Amino acid sequence: MNQWRKYMILCFAVLMAGALRLPFERTLTVELQQANLLPAKLEVKTGARIGQTFSAVSLGGLRTLVATFLNLRAFAFFSEQRWEDVAESYDTIVDLAPRTRYYWDTGSWHQAYNAASYYLYESDLPPLRRKLAWRESILKGRDFLERAIQNNPDDWQLLEALGFLLSDANKIAAFGSPGESYEKAYEAYKAAVDTGNARAFTERAALYSLARVPGRETEALTLARKVEKDLDHAGTPTLYGLLYVLEYYPDPNQDVMKLVDTIFESRKQAYEILGNQWLRTRDHFPVHGIARAITLLEAELQVSEAQSVLKHKLQSPMNPEEEF
Amino acid sequence: MNPLPILRSIPSHASRVSVIALHAFTQLVRMKVFYFLGFFAVILIASNFFNLPQHEGPESAGVNILRSIKSWSLGAMTLFSVVLSIVATALLLPKDVEDRTLYTILAKPVPRLDYLAGKLIGVLLLIFVSLALMDILMTVILHLRTNMVLADQVAAAEARGWPAGDIQILKSDILAQGPTASLQGAVFSVFLRSTIIASLALLISTFSSSTLFTTIISFLIYFIGHFQADARAAYFSQEAGTSDGWFTKMISLLVALILPDFQIFNVIDAVIEGQVMPVLILGKLTLIGLFYAVFYVIASWFIFAKKEF
Structure with missing residues (x-):
């Protein structure tokens, strides 16, 4: 048989095999997502999705290891009080390990407690800027925890951490009305x-x-x-x-x-x-x-x-x- | 058609395949592949003693180290298995041609399918044995460390006067990070993924011109294969604004049909994070792994059957 004809037949066979397995893989992916073994897909355009999940997807099997290293880097940023970098690091870390409570909890804690305390007591910024940064850090920590709960709705410890933050006497002023905050x-x-x-x-x-x-x-x-x-x-x-x-x-x-x-x-x-x-x-x-x-x-x-x-x-x- | 001759020939096929598989296995062992196990042991023992600078509350002290042991171990297993399955398979055919072993084998009444299957099984056997050894080492260390963390945490909880129910919750949380059945499933998933990539590398090596070409293309397919599920989702996406036009849809379909879906094997990461992998899901992953392996071997044989050397 002509070599090129062989390759044509092979290509056809590959496509047919693909068509055969496609529905099975599609169903399996949904099953894995429902079992929390794969993260759910983001509802955005393909290009943007690939951009957002690029590292998370392509590092299959190595994601948690890379998250461990990024956590070390975040610790260094924390030591240098580089709060924006800390927040950015944890955004990437939770993309890589969305089911690890520790990362969500620590990322939120850095913003709502450590960064907020820094702006309250240590920053050299003018008072009004410090106040805005203090409030923003606490709200950022809260947003991060709420994202954590969206990703891990059954995790009682994350829910407890949110309850703790919203009822914290030193943070509650950042959320507006205390009554509403205690209700949340x-x-x-x-x-x-x-x-x-x-x-x-x-x-x-x-x-x-x-x-x-x-x-x-x-x-x-x-x-x-x-x-x-x-x-x-x-x-x-x-x-x-x-x-x-x-x-x-x-x-x-x-x-x-x-x-x-x-x-x-x-x-x-x-x-x-x-x-x-x-x-x-x-x-x-x-x-x-x-x-x-x-x-x-x-x-x-x-x-x-x-x-x-x-x-x-x-x-x-x-x-x-x-x-x- | 009388099926008896085919049935009668199965033992002789199996015998030939096993001889070739054992030969390929020995050939790879002689390449000192198992030295990696020493490296793995060092990584594992080191990860057990690393005191990484990170924040840990008293109620979670030690749990991170369990996750760290699993991350290091499965990360090393992933790297080892992917690299070995691609490089070893890419090397097999060219090496046999170079050593002229291939001519000796094919001059005998050895069907080419038996030769290819034997070579692939040899590589897979090596990966399986290596992963099994690494798994045993990881499980032993994880088991010991989990018991240490559990004893410390329970003692601390009792000292704090926690109720029995709360201590039970604490125990379950810690044990979920220890050596579970799902973790063994994750190791098996690493093997399944290697099976697919090795059989794909075998197919590429049947028509490639060099080992380097096979290796590069296999790594590229492995990498792009992680996005096959996204391409498939883009094709099936019906909602307005979620698809990017006809051309993108067609490209997405082609990617989805041609490339294997490696993203489904990312369950390994979820298991490291403490998720449970049901046996049924592992069964389905095995099924899909077998489908790819059988298809790629038959496709390799189709190209290799009449190839002249």
Whole structure:
């Protein structure tokens, strides 16, 4: 047979074999994407897609190794406080290893915590620039975590990290209204709990956020009772402080000391816990009925007026206008 | 047609293929390919002791090193298997021509298909043995290190007074980064990908003029093959604004039909990150790997059958 004819037949056979396997490979790719074994495709034009995923795709089998090296480079950028380079490095790293929680978590932490603190305390920029950079860094960290969750919707630790960031007393001013931020934090914590894999703490953190959302006190009370029951009545001081506030809220005319006796082990313990909660102004915790309870408890425990918790100077919540 | 003569000839074919395969295997072993295993062992042991400058919270201390061991190991396995499958296969035919072994073999009643299949199996045997040894080494080290991390983390969690349920969650998280069945599946996927690239290199070597040509073209196809899935997606994309016109569609279709899809084997990276690979998916990958290997061997035989030397 003529050599060229042979090559023609070979080309035809290659095309036929391609047509035969194409539907199978197409279905398999979808299956792999559904099993989180391959990243989902970006809905952009082919050229742009190849540009964006070039390294991620072509380094098959070596992607996580390259991500390890880039993580080392990001550490060097962090040491030199080159925040833009840190952000860029983590963008590439998560393209290479989109299912590694550590990279998402660390990338977000660098922006929302380290870069933000740098602009708060160390930068030589003018105050207004520092304030803008501080806010931008925190929002960048939040965006990064939200992208992380889009890529890993079942990862309870990423959801928990978002909840933690949104309810952080030192960052909340960057997000606008604290009430809305606590609501978003609650949603993130709740989503983490709903995965069924989260630790017991996560549900408690969800409660701490929900209790700070104005207008959702009834839901918060139901959750507080559930959490306390789940912990077999061995909760934390914050939990008992909130339980008191939330039980008090619907009926301000109730017998406060009776409520105190129902919730706390002793009146001394009640005074300590409620006193601390009264002083935690930076955390925006609700204080319904706390002043009333403290007044009555101080009278009973013979605390002098000068030493009264209610006389202590309260710290104002974090306010960027005052910090810069 | 009476199938009996064909059935009767199977043992003799198998015997010839195995002799050629063992010869090719020995030939490659003599090229001191296994020295790479020493290099691999050094990489693996070093990755176990590297204290890389990175951030680690107390609750995740040590887990990164497990991921690092897997990344280094599977990265080294990938490099070794791809390079060996291309270079060794590209070398086989020209070397036999150069040594004049090919004339001796083909002068005997050895079907050319048996010769090609034997050579390919020899290369694959070498890759399989190497990967198996590397896998054993990786699994042992990963197992030891996982137990160390687990013991440290559980002790720390108990000291912090974590509830039993939370400690269980911590244990599952750490064990998912250890030596799992999915990790063995990932190693097997590395082998499957090598099988495809070696059989493709065999096909190219049947009509190529030099070893260098075969090697370069094989590496190029390996590289472009990672984008075959994107070309296929572009062809099938129906939504307005997602396709780039008729010409691009046709080019995409051609790429999708001609080149093998290597992107499906990128599951290896997901497994390193701790994802689970179901057995069914591994089965499907095996099926597609076999399809490519059988097709490329038959295609190689088609070109090689009447070739004169």
